[in-house]
Amino acid sequence: MAPGKKAAAAKGKRGLPAALLSPPSSEDEAPEEVSFGAAREVAETERKLMGEAARRHRELLKEKRRRRQELFVEQKVRSPLTPRFAPPPWPAAAPRPANCPLPAETEAAPRGRAAGAGRRAARTVRGPWGGTGGPKGNYTAVRLKDQSLTGLHQQLAKDFLNTQLYGPDTNRVQANEFFSLENKRDPVKKAAVQFVDKSWGEYRKSQSRSY
Amino acid sequence: MGEFEVHRVRFFGLVPAGVRCLACQPRGARLALARTDGAVEVYNFAANYFQEKIIPGNEARSVEALCWAAGDRLFGAGLGGEIAEYDLSRLCVAHSVDGGGGPIWSMAANSSGTQLAIGCEDGSVKLFQVVPGGIQFERNMDRRTGRILCLSWHPSDTHIAAGSIDALRVFNVSSGQTVQRIMVNYHVHKVKRECIVWSIAFLSSGTVVTSDSFGRVQFWDWERGTLQESHTVSTSAVLSLSVSEKEDSIIVGTSTGATYQFQLLPVKTGSLEKRWVRTKPFQYHTHDVRAVAHSSTALISGGLDAQLVIRPLMEKMQKKGYDAALRKFTFPHRRLVSCARKARLLLFQFSQHLELWRLGSTDETGKDGEVLPLCRMPEHLVQLKSKGPEHIYCSCVSPCGSWVAYSTASRFHLYRVQYKGDSVSVKKVPKVPKLLLPAYQLQFSADSGRLFIASARGSVHVLQLLEPGGCKHLHMFRPPSGCPDAVYLLAVSADGHWLAAVGGDWAIHIYNLKCFKHHCTVPTYNCAVTALAIHPITNNLVIAYSDQQLFEFSIPEKQYTAWSRMVQNSGLHKAWLERDSPITHITFNPKNPSHILLHDIYMFCVLDKSLPLPDNSALLMNQSTLKQLPETARQRQLHAFKICKKFQPLLFADLLDDNCLVMVERPIMDFKTQLPLPIQQKKFGT
Numbered sequence: 001m002a003p004g005k006k007a008a009a010a011k012g013k014r015g016l017p018a019a020l021l022s023p024p025s026s027e028d029e030a031p032e033e034v035s036f037g038a039a040r041e042v043a044e045t046e047r048k049l050m051g052e053a054a055r056r057h058r059e060l061l062k063e064k065r066r067r068r069q070e071l072f073v074e075q076k077v078r079s080p081l082t083p084r085f086a087p088p089p090w091p092a093a094a095p096r097p098a099n100c101p102l103p104a105e106t107e108a109a110p111r112g113r114a115a116g117a118g119r120r121a122a123r124t125v126r127g128p129w130g131g132t133g134g135p136k137g138n139y140t141a142v143r144l145k146d147q148s149l150t151g152l153h154q155q156l157a158k159d160f161l162n163t164q165l166y167g168p169d170t171n172r173v174q175a176n177e178f179f180s181l182e183n184k185r186d187p188v189k190k191a192a193v194q195f196v197d198k199s200w201g202e203y204r205k206s207q208s209r210s211y
Numbered sequence: 212m213g214e215f216e217v218h219r220v221r222f223f224g225l226v227p228a229g230v231r232c233l234a235c236q237p238r239g240a241r242l243a244l245a246r247t248d249g250a251v252e253v254y255n256f257a258a259n260y261f262q263e264k265i266i267p268g269n270e271a272r273s274v275e276a277l278c279w280a281a282g283d284r285l286f287g288a289g290l291g292g293e294i295a296e297y298d299l300s301r302l303c304v305a306h307s308v309d310g311g312g313g314p315i316w317s318m319a320a321n322s323s324g325t326q327l328a329i330g331c332e333d334g335s336v337k338l339f340q341v342v343p344g345g346i347q348f349e350r351n352m353d354r355r356t357g358r359i360l361c362l363s364w365h366p367s368d369t370h371i372a373a374g375s376i377d378a379l380r381v382f383n384v385s386s387g388q389t390v391q392r393i394m395v396n397y398h399v400h401k402v403k404r405e406c407i408v409w410s411i412a413f414l415s416s417g418t419v420v421t422s423d424s425f426g427r428v429q430f431w432d433w434e435r436g437t438l439q440e441s442h443t444v445s446t447s448a449v450l451s452l453s454v455s456e457k458e459d460s461i462i463v464g465t466s467t468g469a470t471y472q473f474q475l476l477p478v479k480t481g482s483l484e485k486r487w488v489r490t491k492p493f494q495y496h497t498h499d500v501r502a503v504a505h506s507s508t509a510l511i512s513g514g515l516d517a518q519l520v521i522r523p524l525m526e527k528m529q530k531k532g533y534d535a536a537l538r539k540f541t542f543p544h545r546r547l548v549s550c551a552r553k554a555r556l557l558l559f560q561f562s563q564h565l566e567l568w569r570l571g572s573t574d575e576t577g578k579d580g581e582v583l584p585l586c587r588m589p590e591h592l593v594q595l596k597s598k599g600p601e602h603i604y605c606s607c608v609s610p611c612g613s614w615v616a617y618s619t620a621s622r623f624h625l626y627r628v629q630y631k632g633d634s635v636s637v638k639k640v641p642k643v644p645k646l647l648l649p650a651y652q653l654q655f656s657a658d659s660g661r662l663f664i665a666s667a668r669g670s671v672h673v674l675q676l677l678e679p680g681g682c683k684h685l686h687m688f689r690p691p692s693g694c695p696d697a698v699y700l701l702a703v704s705a706d707g708h709w710l711a712a713v714g715g716d717w718a719i720h721i722y723n724l725k726c727f728k729h730h731c732t733v734p735t736y737n738c739a740v741t742a743l744a745i746h747p748i749t750n751n752l753v754i755a756y757s758d759q760q761l762f763e764f765s766i767p768e769k770q771y772t773a774w775s776r777m778v779q780n781s782g783l784h785k786a787w788l789e790r791d792s793p794i795t796h797i798t799f800n801p802k803n804p805s806h807i808l809l810h811d812i813y814m815f816c817v818l819d820k821s822l823p824l825p826d827n828s829a830l831l832m833n834q835s836t837l838k839q840l841p842e843t844a845r846q847r848q849l850h851a852f853k854i855c856k857k858f859q860p861l862l863f864a865d866l867l868d869d870n871c872l873v874m875v876e877r878p879i880m881d882f883k884t885q886l887p888l889p890i891q892q893k894k895f896g897t
Contacts, residue, residue, distance in 0.1 A: 150292060177891075181894060
């Protein structure tokens with residue numbers, strides 16, 4: 001790698017403009033003659049290239065922004081509280097109030113969450129359209145009791161602790177490896193502490209069981 | 212020693228919980244310890260480091276900080292956001308107060324023990340007043356973002372230093388304002404992760420000591436906001452820190468299991484300028500050391516490998532003796548196994564369930580040391596799961612194997628177990644009489660007709676067990692002079708005549724079960740009782756104390772026996788007294804009335820009262836030498852203590868019938884692989 005680097009550096013040096021490499025005494029000389037047309041062409045092509053690059057950059061940003069907007073719209077549509085289903089293809093007004101708990105639930109749920117009280121039974125409501133009328137996918141209504149604030153805070157705290165102590169940066173190692181080191185370094189070598197790893201073949205076993 | 216067929220049991224899958232917090236009582240000889248499963252224990256240093264109180268944990272409770280306040284009161288706080296005061300007489304949570312700041316990461320009491328400061332998840336430090344009967348919210352300090360992971364009061368109680376993520380803050384207690392904020396990660400180059408200040412201490416000279424996740428111990432001048440000294444002790448995090456009372460020695464614990472001592476030493480002998488120097492490294496743990504404490508004479512560390520290590524400091528010891536020995540505790544000083552002798556069943560007590568096993572059997576015999584093949588394997592018969600988050604206090608199985616009882620903090624369960632051929636059915640006994648729960652110890656009578664329940668305030672309840680599956684409350688015994696603590700040990704005589712009970716005040720009361728009256732009290736001894744048993748034939752009560760003394764008290768005569776007086780006069784052997792773990796179970800051999808069988812974690816002993824006692828010049832563990840001697844020489848060297856150290860660590864040992872022993876072992880490596888992951892240690896050549 002080092003010789004390659006040196007070669008590249010040397011090449012780069014050779015690629016430096018002549019003006020920088022020339023000895024200082026040659027600064028008194030005038031720059032070389034270039035015709036006006038040639039210079040104008042060079043400047044135009046440069047400008048065009050820059051314009052192209054900037055346009056491409058702008059298009060890329062626009063594309064990214066458009067994609068993000070779509071994602072947000074999709075997520076908003078996919079939220080469990082918003083009515084998932086498009087209005088029915090038939091203009092039947094009668095079945096709606098009786099069979100559609102969703103709008104009421106939507107309004108009640110944010111209020112309920114804010115108040116910290118209120119429980120809704122968990123239902124996967126498909127609506128009178130059999131789940132085929134609206135955008136594809138499922139949603140589940142969850143019980144507010146299961147998402148208590150204390151439990152959430154405690155979970156966040158535990159997650160923080162876990163990431164700090166057992167996260168990606170920590171130098172943790174499997175217990176088998178840790179304790180078997182002495183067995184391997186002894187004058188009389190012994191087997192590892194967990195000689196047979198019980199997780200071997202778990203995937204295959206579970207596959208064969210599902211048969 | 213005799214010839215025994217030994218059932219060597221290693222299928223008790225006990226995984227002790229790691230040590231999370233330690234707190235030394237400021238002017239006492241006690242250590243409070245909290246585990247990762249929420250259990251809180253109190254060790255009494257004066258009673259030979261005996262684990263005198265255990266408050267079982269709770270799934271919903273996590274303890275992140277523990278402190279003593281107002282003398283004898285113990286407070287704990289955890290990620291549930293509540294500050295709980297522990298009632299050490301009734302071994303439960305006395306009351307709890309919500310902190311109001313989300314999960315609580317740290318708690319510290321001021322030097323006079325009148326105020327508690329807690330550091331919360333939302334970045335606030337709150338002050339609570341310790342009042343008789345509870346604690347009261349006083350006020351909030353200045354709140355900033357960043358969870359407060361550690362707290363320390365200045366010894367004069369004027370300032371509090373708090374460590375959080377990437378910074379440490381100093382508060383003025385009276386105004387509540389932040390008077391200094393020091394960025395801790397300034398000196399770390401090219402690292403993108405945050406610097407977590409895991410623990411902090413405020414010295415009276417105005418120096419703040421911090422330990423952080425980059426493995427550094429740093430000394431800061433809080434008024435100027437400058438770093439005085441920085442020591443990198445490890446590549447992994449330094450999780451805990453504790454300063455001695457004289458402020459000349461600090462112990463720190465790291466994630467790799469190493470602990471280090473820092474001492475304030477003069478730069479040159481005789482010079483006045485002192486500097487902190489890292490003096491002693493110790494590697495006693497294999498997993499993270501999340502709790503350390505510094506008592507006046509010892510360095511104490513507790514790790515996630517469930518070990519509590521007490522390292523006395525040589526320079527603080529007056530004489531070289533057993534007092535200066537290193538102490539390591541992994542297993543509890545209580546029995547977690549009960550045995551149904553006649554039915555050959557073992558009941559294992561876990562924190563949230565019980566397992567009932569039937570022992571295997573063999574038809575063959577062999578020579579000394581041979582392993583015999585089993586004709587029937589040990590069988591896991593029943594698993595009883597306890598409902599709810601509370602952990603189990605105590606459990607017991609009757610000698611015939613048909614009754615199982617256990618108790619949690621708020622519920623008591625009694626089950627009838629029936630064996631029909633190969634199948635086992637368990638039925639709950641309804642309408643158990645209402646008792647003051649929890650039950651701290653359970654014991655069935657020898658004929659499985661009665662159940663004795665040890666309860667609060669020194670009382671013992673007697674339940675009559677009725678066929679086919681019912682019970683009736685017969686009587687409640689109370690000690691005559693009253694006792695604030697709960698009974699923690701029970702012993703019943705084989706003829707069902709006598710009951711012995713020990714309470715937290717270490718007084719042994721003996722009750723007469725025929726006329727339901729208090730019979731007598733054993734003379735008080737200044738040490739905790741660790742095991743108790745009544746001889747089936749002579750009705751002598753054999754008592755083992757935590758300082759390894761043995762006494763034999765004759766119940767009918769209400770006085771110590773002649774053998775016991777002889778033992779006290781000649782004294783026990785030095786090697787016997789210098790054992791690390793207490794005796795947790797005493798039993799007898801009905802065929803040999805002069806034998807007493809006892810065990811602790813590292814040895815099993817058959818004590819033969821008919822043989823002479825060894826003096827200090829004789830070898831105590833002489834079984835292996837005796838085997839090699841000819842018969843005549845053997846007779847000269849025989850003494851009363853026949854000790855076997857083959858089975859270690861021993862959680863339970865009992866005699867099933869005249870030639871059969873059961874030994875329940877729990878090898879340490881068997882559970883170490885189930886603990887949280889350790890940090891990789893680079894070893895040369897691997």
